[in-house]
Amino acid sequence: MARISGVDLPKRKRVEIGLTYIYGIGLSTSKNILGRLKIDPNTKTDELSESEINEIRKLITNEYKVEGELRTDLSMSIKRLMDLGCYRGLRHRKALPVRGQRTKTNARTRKGPRRSAVKKKGAATK
Numbered sequence: 001m002a003r004i005s006g007v008d009l010p011k012r013k014r015v016e017i018g019l020t021y022i023y024g025i026g027l028s029t030s031k032n033i034l035g036r037l038k039i040d041p042n043t044k045t046d047e048l049s050e051s052e053i054n055e056i057r058k059l060i061t062n063e064y065k066v067e068g069e070l071r072t073d074l075s076m077s078i079k080r081l082m083d084l085g086c087y088r089g090l091r092h093r094k095a096l097p098v099r100g101q102r103t104k105t106n107a108r109t110r111k112g113p114r115r116s117a118v119k120k121k122g123a124a125t126k
Contacts, residue, residue, distance in 0.1 A: 002045050002053045005060060005067050009045045016041035019056070024066035033059055 002009040002018070009018040019030040034041045037055050039048075048056075060066060065073060081089035091098040097107050108114070 002048055004053070004057050007067065011044075011046045013045055014041060015039060015043050015045055015048060018045040022060070022066050024064060024070040025060070029064070 001011060004019075005022050007022045009015075009021060016027070016030050016034060019025050019033065020027055025033075031041065033056060037052070037059065039052055039056075078089075078092055082093050083089070088098050095110060095112075096103060097110050101107060103111070
């Protein structure tokens with residue numbers, strides 16, 4: 001079983017797809033890595049030799065930010081925006097959409113489940 005950047009690559013999957021299980025590596029980056037190392041993207045992850053795995057591991061650690069390092073960079077960028085008090089930082093702090101989407105009817109993913117409206121005292125009920 002190949003282990004790269006602290007992630008076990010799945011068995012019986014193509015290397016091209018298996019590399020995308022690493023946080024920070026998508027399909028285009030995976031194709032780029034395999035192209036540079038001249039590894040066939042159609043080979044299965046469990047058919048890789050130790051030398052090929054080491055080459056992939058070395059290239060990823062030297063040239064890409066992945067997993068924990070990338071997560072900390074992203075969280076520090078968001079924290080910086082919140083500390084500055086800029087508009088994007090305020091939107092992050094309030095857990096609202098940051099990039100200008102409407103919030104009157106949508107944005108349920110970011111806002112969370114609906115909270116029922118509080119009933120007013122003295123309202124007539126029939």
